[in-house]
Amino acid sequence: MYPTKKNRESIISFNERDDRVEVITYNTSLIKRLTALSEEHPDCCEITCADTEIGRYEFSVSKHNFTFRIMNPYTKERRTAMRNYAIWHGTIAAVGRKEKQNVRKDD
Numbered sequence: 001m002y003p004t005k006k007n008r009e010s011i012i013s014f015n016e017r018d019d020r021v022e023v024i025t026y027n028t029s030l031i032k033r034l035t036a037l038s039e040e041h042p043d044c045c046e047i048t049c050a051d052t053e054i055g056r057y058e059f060s061v062s063k064h065n066f067t068f069r070i071m072n073p074y075t076k077e078r079r080t081a082m083r084n085y086a087i088w089h090g091t092i093a094a095v096g097r098k099e100k101q102n103v104r105k106d107d
Helices: 028-040 076-088
Strands: 011-013 020-025 045-051 056-062
């Protein structure tokens, strides 16, 4: 039986003594990234269990190749500035505009 979305957890487990991080996940994006790492660098990451019927994978990753990224929430001003920067540099389209309007101060 395939687990519900609520029961599909990602568990990251490590302790101070061991040099490996154990990752149990159903997350497709994380599975793809860890699988690619295990294929490129088998000494740093390995698939320890793969239950393809339910989509559950377990990985063992070297602590040196695993990191957490904790960020402060963005302010409204910072989000607006980042959005304008992306629109200006063409990485996202201007939403709600018929055409992209670039107005540079140096023009």
